[in-house]
Amino acid sequence: MSVHLGDITKLEIDAIVNAANSSLLGGGGVDGAIHRAAGPELVMECRMLNGCKTGNAKITKGYNLPARFIVHTVGPVWNGGDTGEPALLASCYRRSLEVAAEYDIASIAFPAISTGIYRYPPDAAAEIAVKTTAEFLSLKTPLREVIFCCFDTASFERHEAAIARHGNSVKTAD
Ligand code: AR6
Numbered sequence: 001m002s003v004h005l006g007d008i009t010k011l012e013i014d015a016i017v018n019a020a021n022s023s024l025l026g027g028g029g030v031d032g033a034i035h036r037a038a039g040p041e042l043v044m045e046c047r048m049l050n051g052c053k054t055g056n057a058k059i060t061k062g063y064n065l066p067a068r069f070i071v072h073t074v075g076p077v078w079n080g081g082d083t084g085e086p087a088l089l090a091s092c093y094r095r096s097l098e099v100a101a102e103y104d105i106a107s108i109a110f111p112a113i114s115t116g117i118y119r120y121p122p123d124a125a126a127e128i129a130v131k132t133t134a135e136f137l138s139l140k141t142p143l144r145e146v147i148f149c150c151f152d153t154a155s156f157e158r159h160e161a162a163i164a165r166h167g168n169s170v171k172t173a174d
Helices: 029-038 041-047 085-102 122-137 153-169
Strands: 002-005 015-020 057-061 069-074 107-110 145-150
Touching: 002 153, 015 029, 029 041, 041 057, 057 085, 069 085, 085 107, 085 122, 122 145, 122 153, 145 153
Parallel strands: 002 145, 015 069, 015 107, 107 145
Antiparallel strands: 057 069
């Protein structure tokens, strides 16, 4: 696990994750940036997917992106934390990694799902992102590299701190 500061659409990696909405037809934030960079063929493939439930993930090609695949996941909208938001956010990371593993993807980058327009408190979200990923990587998996791609330095630092709490205990199985 590592942290990167910058625009996820620029990463040369097997797959990037999109913080989508349940229509999968595009939106603002990182979703808008990914659709703009991938080009109009992306929404055509997304239309065939019949949307995606909160906490689940679906995969498409990357089209004009350097990344070969996009894993689209739908984070929870923050509503105070008592409506299942932590479990749903953890499910976004787990399901994205599971879908990636089904496609033999070795490297993947995540944005900070739900922490923008969906208003999830960013410290709590970073803890869930890193803890869930560390748990996944401790199992047998083709995944070798998970990057948390952060758009600002505060986000970078909170993911770095979360990796320091969890990353050292990760043992990847062959
Ligand atoms: N690269 C990396 N991170 C980015 C980028 C980028 N190019 N652009 C924004 N971020 P958000 P959400 C960061 O709002 O909260 C859309 O309309 C951003 O700073 O993109 O899950 C969807 O269609 C923040 O830290 O996603 C949904 O309706 C993080 O990405 C809704 O927004 C997530 O912010 C999803 O909201």
